[in-house]
Amino acid sequence: KQEVTQIPAALSVPEGENLVLNCSFTDSAIYNLQWFRQDPGKGLTSLLLIQSSQREQTSGRLNASLDKSSGRSTLYIAASQPGDSATYLCAVGKAAGNKLTFGGGTRVLVKP
Amino acid sequence: DARVTQTPRHKVTEMGQEVTMRCQPILGHNTVFWYRQTMMQGLELLAYFRNRAPLDDSGMPKDRFSAEMPDATLATLKIQPSEPRDSAVYFCASGFEAETLAKNIQYFGAGTRLSVL
Numbered sequence: 001k002q003e004v005t006q007i008p009a010a011l012s013v014p015e016g017e018n019l020v021l022n023c024s025f026t027d028s029a030i031y032n033l034q035w036f037r038q039d040p041g042k043g044l045t046s047l048l049l050i051q052s053s054q055r056e057q058t059s060g061r062l063n064a065s066l067d068k069s070s071g072r073s074t075l076y077i078a079a080s081q082p083g084d085s086a087t088y089l090c091a092v093g094k095a096a097g098n099k100l101t102f103g104g105g106t107r108v109l110v111k112p
Numbered sequence: 113d114a115r116v117t118q119t120p121r122h123k124v125t126e127m128g129q130e131v132t133m134r135c136q137p138i139l140g141h142n143t144v145f146w147y148r149q150t151m152m153q154g155l156e157l158l159a160y161f162r163n164r165a166p167l168d169d170s171g172m173p174k175d176r177f178s179a180e181m182p183d184a185t186l187a188t189l190k191i192q193p194s195e196p197r198d199s200a201v202y203f204c205a206s207g208f209e210a211e212t213l214a215k216n217i218q219y220f221g222a223g224t225r226l227s228v229l
Contacts, residue, residue: 032216043116043203043220044155089155093216099145099168100216102155 002027004092006103014111019077021106023090028071031093035064035075038087038105047088048075080110114138116221118204124227130192133224135204136185144187145205145218146172146179155203161187162209194228201225 003026013019023033032051036044048057048064050073056065061078077084087107091100117136125131137144146158159169159179169179176198178190191198205218 034216041222043205043222045220046217049217091155099157099160099171100218104154 002030002092002094002101004090004101004103006088006090006106008106009104010107010109012109012111013080015080015082017080017110019075019080019084019108019110021075021077021088021090021108023073023075023103025071025073025092025101027094028068029094030068031095033064033066033073033093034091034100035062035073036089036091038089040086044089080108082110082112084108085110116204116206116219118202118221118224120224121222122225122227124229125194126229127195128193129228130190131194131198131226131228133189133202133204133226135187135189135206135221137187137204137206138219139185140208141206141219142184142209143207143218144181145207146187146189147203147205148200149203149223150200158189158202191226194226196228199226199228 005024007022034049035047037047038044050057050066063076066073087105089105091102093100119134142163144161147155149155158172160167161181164181181187201223203223205220207218
């Protein structure tokens, strides 16, 4: 059974610092991995999606890397802003059209 | 602005009562997912529909939970009877089959926060 872990559970940084969020998974036979953002009282918004054949994806200040063999993904957020404060979840898909297995999330607070 | 709509946004009920949560997928989407989020368990998949047919409901307690799609514009999740341990946020997500199959892309609603006293 796939297990997805995110450490740390919470993170607080001053504005301008780079954020590094970690995600690990136990079964390396994944189809793809996604990073989501969840704001309080809201649903999830997909930020980046990495197919299993890719090693990284970038979108603006966000960069996600994937090391399938070691079961790890890292989300980097450059020059953090207070608006980046949210919970970030990673999710792995075992196969196309299959269910996603989510990590517990990292709650991020960026202080002005 | 296409979005997944869930109602009600909040529900407080007493143990033993029936609870019905509704989801309107984005128009044209033909895959629908129900998730439950708790502090202890995180986000768990309860049910997955494609073209209104249930494909996977293995994560759903069958004795009290039921999920249906009466038509393409409505998905429902019912709990009968409800218990305090059902207190959680329930999310619905939808997607295009092609996007879902190729990339597991889903669009999430804002959720229904359920409290069972």
